[in-house]
Amino acid sequence: MTQSVSPLKKDNVRRGSLFEMTSLRARLLAATILLALVPLLITSAAVTYISSQGLRQDVFDQLESVVTLKNIQVNAWLESLQTNLDLVLVNPASLDRISTTLSSPDANDIAQVRRELTEYNRRSGYFTELFIMDAEGRVIVSTDDVQEGKILTTQPFFQEGLKAPYTAPPTYDLSLASYSIVISQPLKNGSGDLIGVLAGRANLDVLSEIMQQRAGLGETGETYVVSSNFAVLTSLRFSETAVGQTYIHTNGATDAIKNRTNGSGIYLDYRGIETVGVYHWIPELQVAILAEHTESEALQAANRVIQTTLGLIFITILAAGLAAFQFTQRVSAPIVNLARAAENISQGNLDQRVDVAQRDEIGILAASFNAMTFRLKELIGSLEQRVVERTQALSTVAEVSAAASVILETDKLLQEVNDLTKERFGFYHAHIYLLDAEEKNLVLASGAGEAGRRMVAEGRSIPLDREQSLVARAARERKGVIVNDVTQAPDFLPNPLLPDTRSELAVPMIVGENLVGVFDVQSDQVGRFTQSDADIQTTLAAQIASSVQNARLFSRAQSALAQSEKLFEGSRRIAQTDDLQETMNSLLELIDIPIINGALLLTHNRDSQNNIESVDIVANWWSGVGDPVYPVGARFSIADTPGLEAFVSPENLFFRDIYADQRTQGNMQESGIRSIVVLPLFIGSKQIGAFSLLGMQPYDFTQDEIQLFLTLAPQIAAKLENRRQFERAQKQAERETMLNAISQKIQSAATLESALQVAARELGHALGGKPTLVELELADNPSGQENAQKESLA
Template structure:
C-alpha cells in the first residue's frame, strides 16, 4: 500500500487494561478452575450443615413447645376437674343455690359464713386455685373463700357475661388498674328448674403456669419459652430478659409472635422481640383454651456456632488453594500468552495500515496455525481493500439515485406519467436491458402492461399485453401470487419462464411485486442481457424503489379520485344553481333593468343586435368583452360582462357609451368585474331569502289548516273546514271533498255540506 493509503487508517488505542489482558484472564481462569470446585463443594457442605443444624435446633424447640403445651393443657384440665369435682356433690350445689335464691337477712350471716368456710376449705385442699367465690346473676359476690371479696360487683369483669351461659375458662388478663395477672374458671349454679341462678368462680394459681414456662430443660444459654396473650400482645409469663426492661405489661411483636397469635403452629428463623432485633430460631404453638401463643426460642448465633466454626476453617482452606492456583496460573498464562501478544502487535501494525507485516511465530500448535491463517488473511485483505472503495461508491450512487427518484415520484400525481417516469428512470439510471410494469386489472385476475420502455414497451402497452395471474409459465405471475421477489439468473433454463419475442436478448430477469397496504397491485419486471446480471443488491434496490412506487401510485389514485369528486361536486353545484335561477320568479321588470342618462340617444337596431351577439359570446366564454368601432368594427362602444355565480352564468351587464371615442381602461374593466361578482353574490342571497320566505309561508299555511282540522268536533265539520280552507288558500271557485267509495257525480251527493262523509264549497 502507498503512504497515502496508510494515512486513511486511524491508530487505535492498543493499551489494554490489566483486567482485560489475556495473561491475567488466564491466571484468573486457573484460579477459578482450582478454587471454584472446592468453593462449590465447601458451600454445598456448609449449606447442608447449616440446614441440618437449623433443623436439629428447630426439632428440639418444637419438642419443647409441644411438651410445654401438653403440660399447660393438662394443668388446665386438672383445674377444670377440681371445679367439676367440687360441684359433683348435689347437696353442696343445692346449698349454694338455696343461699343465692332464698337467703333472708336474719339467716344470711350464718349461711354466708358456712359457705365461706366451705370455699376456704376447698382452697386449702388443692394448690391449683387461690380462691373461690359465688356471685348471683347481678354480679354481686355473696360468698367467698376470701372475705375481702364479699359484696364486690363483677359485672365489668371479662368473664361475667359468658359465665351466665356456660362453663367458661377466662384466658389470662391483667386486671383493670393493676399489674396483676388473673385467670378464672367459672361454673354456673343451676336450680331444680335448670335455670342458672348464680356462678361459682375460681381464680387459678398462675405460679404453676410460670413454673412450666421457666423450666429450662432442653434449652441452651440463650434459650427461653414464654406465653404471649392475644389481648394487647402482653407477656403472660416473665421474659428471660425481664432484668433488661422487658416487663410483661407491654406489647411485643415479632414474626413468630404475629403468626402464633393468628392461630398458626410452626417454626422458623426470624428477628426476635428484643431491640435491636436479634435473629432467633423459634417454634410456636397456639393454645386456644387460653387464647395465648407459646414460643420456644434460642439465639441463632448460639445455635449455629458449630456451623460458623466449620465455615471459617473452609474459608482458610479456600484461601490456600487460591494462592497455589495463582502461582501455577501465572507460569502457564505467561507461556501461553507470549506468542499471542506477538500476534497482537502484528495485528496492531496492520490496523494502522501496514499490510506488509507478517506474524513470525514458530510454535507448532493451534497458535502457529492461527499465525499462518492470519498471514493469509492479510494478503487477501490487501487485495480486497483495493476494490472495496469502488463498491462502496457504486452502492452510494445507487442509494442516491433511489432517493432522487423517490422525490421526483412523490411530486407526480398522474398515474400514467408516474409509471412512464418509473420505467424510464430505472432502465437509464441502472443500465438494465428492459423494464416494464404490470398492474392488476379490475377483476384482479390478469396482469396488464401499464407502461414499458422503448419500442417493446410501447407495443405491449398498445396491444394490452396481459398475463393471467394463475399462469404456470410466468415469473411475473409467480411474483404476484407469492408476493415475493422472483430472480432467475438464466431464464433460458427456467421451466416457468414465458419468453417474449419483443425482447429476444433477455438472459436474466427479476420480478418485484408492488405491494400496497398488504395487497399486490402490480409487478415491476426488469431484465438483463447477460446471465446472472441481477443480484441481491439489485433486489434490495428495487424493493426499496417499488415501496416508494406503491406509495406514489396510491397518492396518484387518491388525487384522481379527489379531482373526480371535485368535478362532480362542481357539476352538481352548477346544475343546482342553474335550476334554482330557472325557477326563480323575478317580478320587477321581468329580471331586467335599463338605465338611460337624460338626453342620451336611443340605440339603433344594429347596435342592439351587436350587444345581443356580444352577450351570447360573453356568457359562453365566461369573460367580459369590450366593443369599440375602431377595435373590432362594432356598431356600439360598450362593455358586456357576464354575471357568474359558482361558474354558472346567471345574467349579464351591458354598459354602452354615447361617445364612439370612449376608451375602456383596466380600472374600468376591474370595476365592472368586481360589481358583477358582488351583484351575483347579493342576488343569490336575495333568491335564497325569497326561497326561505316562500317555504316559511308554505309551512305556516299547512300548520294553520292543520290546526283548524284538528279543532273540528265532528266529521262533517272536518270536511267542510278542509274544503273551505283549501278553496280559499288556493283561490279556486269550486272545492268538493268526499270520504268513502261511492260512485257518481260528487256534487249531486252533497247539499250545502250535508250528507254522509262529503262536503262542498262553492
C-alpha cells in the first residue's frame, strides 16, 4: 500500500525551484545578466585585486622608505652627537684642564672649563647641556652650573659611559621636567687613566624636527617616535598632547615596542582612524619610529582604482541590464504574446491573432500559430457546417424513410425513394438494384426520373460477380463504394442515359444479414461524395432495405391470402362442373397469368405393356391470342410427335423459356411457345395424364403460382378420373342398352340366321361399322364373353 502511495506523495511534495516558477522573461533576464556579469565581475575583481594590491604595496613601500629615511636621519643625528662629544676632547689643552679640574676641583678651573664647554656647545649647538662627571658620578662641570654637584652615580649614562661611548634612551628628568637623550663616553686623561664621564644632553626637539620633515606623505601622513613605555616623544600632527604625556598603544607601536621589531600593517592609529603604518625599532634609543598614512588617503589611488572599477561595473551592469532587458523583451515579448494568444485560444477565442513581424524561428512559430488557429477556426466552422449538413441529410433520410415506410408496394416504394433522394439531396441520379431470387444478379428495380424508368424498362441487371461494376462491388463487399471522379475510374462505363455523371456512390441495402440490393446515387460534380455521405446513404439504404423487406413480406402475405382464395376458388370451380372444358375455362380464368394463352388437358393411352403410347387432348383453352391450341380429341402418338415426351413426364415441369431450355433439346423450338408448365396428373401412383399451360413469352412462374398449380393438379387429376369413370360408366350403360336392343332384335328374329344377321348389323353399327364377324358358339363359353369384353374396351 505504502509503496504505491509514496510516489504520489513525492510528486505532491516536489515543488519547482524559484527559478522554475519565475517567468520566461525573468529567467532570460537573469541568465543574460549573469552571462554578462560573471566574466565581468571575475575580470574586474582580478584586475582590481592586482592593481589595488600593487598600489597598496606602493603605499607600504613609500612608508618603508620614509621610515628608513627617518631612521637614517636619527642615526646620523646620534652619530653627530657622539662625534661632537668626541670633539670636546680633541683639544689637548682642554683635556688637560679637565683632568686637572677633576683631580682637584677648583672654582677657577671649573669656571674655565665651563666657559670652554659653553663656547664649544654654542658653536656646535648639538647639546642643551654638556657636562663632566668624575669617576664617582658627581657632576663637576656643566654648561648649566645648577647641575654641577649632582650625583648621578645610578644613572645608566654614567655607569655605561664609564665603559664606552653610550647613548641613553630618552628619559624624563624630573628637575628639568623634560625628556632628554644623554650621550656619554669615558673621560681619560693624557696618560689614559679613566677619570670620569663626558656627557651631552640633547633634548628631543631635533628628533621632532626630523620627524616633522614631511617626505611626501600627503595631507595625512606623519612620522613620530614612541618610547619603550609607549609615550610619544615627538609632537603629533593631530594631537595637542605634550611630549611624554600621550601614550600610544596602536598595533604598530605595540608590535614595534613589545617585539623590538620592524614591521608594517593597517591598523587604527592614535585617533582611531584606519591607518597604513610602517615602523622601525631603533635599538640605540629604545624607541620606535612610526610612519603612518591615513588609509583613506594612502590608499586613495588603490581605492580610486576600486571605485573606478566599481563605477565601471555599475555602469556596465546598468548597460548590461538595459541590453539584457531589451534583448529579453525582444525575445520574450513574442513568446509572451504567443502564450497569451494560446491562452486566449484555449478559452475559445479563435479570432485571436499573433502579431509578430520577426522572420526568425519565433516569427515562423507565430505564423504557424496563426495558420493553426485559422485552420482550427475553419475546421470548427466547417464542422458546424457539416453538422448542419449532416443533420439535414439525416432529416432527409428520416423524411425519405418515413415516406417510404408507408408504401407497401415495392415498386412504388423504390420509385418514391429514388425520386425523393434525388430531389432532396440534389443528386444527379438515384436508382436501386435488387438482388434476384437466385442471389446472382442485381436487377435494376427502380430509378429516378425518366432515365430511371427507361433503364428499368430495359430490364438492366448486373451479375453479382461482375468485377468492374461499382454496384456489384458494393453488394459483394457489403459496404459503400465511392468513385469521386468516374471519368478517371478505369472500369467506368459511360451511360448514355446519364451523360453528366461525374461521381457515384453505391451503398448496399442490407437487412440483418441479408443483402437486399444496392442503392446507387450519382452526382454531376466531381468529388461530391464523402465517407459521411456514404454513411448517410448507407443509413438510408438500410431503411429502404427494411421497407423493401416489409413490402415484400406484406405482398407475400397478400399473395398468400390471394393464393388461398384462388385455391379455394379453383377447387370450387373444379368441383362445380363436370365438364372438363368448362373446368379448364374457369381454372384459367382463375389463374389469370397474362402471358398464358393456351392450356391443354391430356390423357395418356397405354399399350399392352402399359407404356404410354399416345396422348389425347381431352380439354383445351385458348385466350384467343397467338396460335390456337390443339383441338379436343386430337391424339398424338409419342413415337410420332417430337417433344411430346415433356407431356408424359412424371415430374412437374416449369419452363421459363423453352427456346433457351436444355431439357427440350431444341425440340420445342419454332412451336411459338416460350414458356410451359406441365403438371403430371396422378391417381394414386398411376399417371393418367397431364395438365399443361402454354405461354407466348418467357415467364418466371412465381412460387405462389407454382404452389397453386401443384395444389390444383391432384384435383384436376381426380376430376379427369371422375370424368373418365363417368364416361366409361355412361358408355357401358349405352352398350348395355344397345345390347339389350340387339338382344331384343335378335330374340325377335325368327330364325337363327336372321338373328345372326341382325346381330352382326347391329353390332357393326354399334361398333363403328366395321365388318363384323359373328361366331356363334352354342355352348356357354366364358372366353367368348371375355373377347367381347375386350372388343368393347377397344
